[in-house]
Amino acid sequence: MIEITNLDKYYGSHHVLKDINLTIGQGEVVVIIGPSGSGKSTLLRCMNYLEPIQSGQISIENQPIGMIEQNGKHKEMPENQLNKMREKVGMVFQNFNLFPHLSVRENITLSPLTLGKMNKKTANETASTLLAKVGLSDRADAYPDQLSGGQKQRVAIARALAMKPHVMLFDEPTSALDPELIGEVLDAMKELAREGMTMVVVTHEMGFAKDMADRVVVMDQGQIIEVDKPDVIFQNPSQERTKTFLHKVLTHT
Numbered sequence: 001m002i003e004i005t006n007l008d009k010y011y012g013s014h015h016v017l018k019d020i021n022l023t024i025g026q027g028e029v030v031v032i033i034g035p036s037g038s039g040k041s042t043l044l045r046c047m048n049y050l051e052p053i054q055s056g057q058i059s060i061e062n063q064p065i066g067m068i069e070q071n072g073k074h075k076e077m078p079e080n081q082l083n084k085m086r087e088k089v090g091m092v093f094q095n096f097n098l099f100p101h102l103s104v105r106e107n108i109t110l111s112p113l114t115l116g117k118m119n120k121k122t123a124n125e126t127a128s129t130l131l132a133k134v135g136l137s138d139r140a141d142a143y144p145d146q147l148s149g150g151q152k153q154r155v156a157i158a159r160a161l162a163m164k165p166h167v168m169l170f171d172e173p174t175s176a177l178d179p180e181l182i183g184e185v186l187d188a189m190k191e192l193a194r195e196g197m198t199m200v201v202v203t204h205e206m207g208f209a210k211d212m213a214d215r216v217v218v219m220d221q222g223q224i225i226e227v228d229k230p231d232v233i234f235q236n237p238s239q240e241r242t243k244t245f246l247h248k249v250l251t252h253t
């Protein structure tokens with residue numbers, strides 16, 4: 001589904017992603033963990049080329065995204081082609097990023113309508129189905145500031161799903177939430193995983209990683225230091241840095 005090879009990314013002279021190699025299979029749930037500043041968000045943003053990269057390649061469903069080769073030369077992909085590829089990738093952020101002046105329903109139907117993916121009737125039906133799925137059928141006409149954080153994040157998930165993505169990326173989707181609201185968002189994500197959605201999730205929710213991840217990716221200082229099944233990562237990690245990180249996280253929750 002996503003293939004990343006020899007990816008290097010710099011901000012100025014700061015080398016933030018170092019020779020990243022990672023393949024994410026169809027239907028896989030991959031959780032990325034690691035200390036603050038280790039490059040988790042940057043890696044996620046590179047996956048749909050929201051960030052330019054300096055070397056390496058990223059492919060989505062076997063199609064390179066971002067840079068293309070033409071007559072032996074590498075060049076940036078035209079914006080329309082890039083946007084077309086990004087439609088396959090849904091993204092959910094820590095801070096919801098809903099449009100405050102649009103109702104819940106309008107937030108969900110906006111992209112499919114503007115991009116001509118659906119007519120109004122289909123877009124509305126899709127919104128209703130997705131709202132039912134995230135348990136918010138009764139809030140279609142509410143505005144974001146009338147919703148709790150957990151409800152806003154579930155709307156953000158429904159909005160991303162409205163574009164019928166092939167893969168969903170989550171960047172700390174529960175970090176901005178009060179503890180009692182975290183469960184409802186994780187439940188919506190678990191449901192999605194059970195339906196077979198390919199998911200890449202940056203999170204500090206180790207319970208989610210243990211229960212739902214097919215593989216856990218551990219990052220530190222711009223590198224992937226370890227990738228394995230959750231029981232290995234949590235019970236018998238090979239890297240000392242993984243142990244140190246997990247010890248810190250698990251003693252603070």
Ligand SMILES: Nc1ncnc2c1ncn2[C@@H]1O[C@H](COP(=O)(O)OP(=O)(O)OP(=O)(O)O)[C@@H](O)[C@H]1O
Nearest residue numbers: 011012014016034035036037038039040041042043
């Ligand atoms: N737009 C930017 N310009 C310059 N440096 C940046 C930018 N975004 C991130 N960085 C730097 O890149 C490194 C990786 O940041 P990133 O946000 O990917 O880390 P992270 O693992 O997601 O951290 P956190 O857990 O705090 O969200 C950090 O050193 C950060 O300061």
Ligand SMILES: [Mg+2]
Nearest residue numbers: 040041042171
């Ligand atoms: Mg981050």
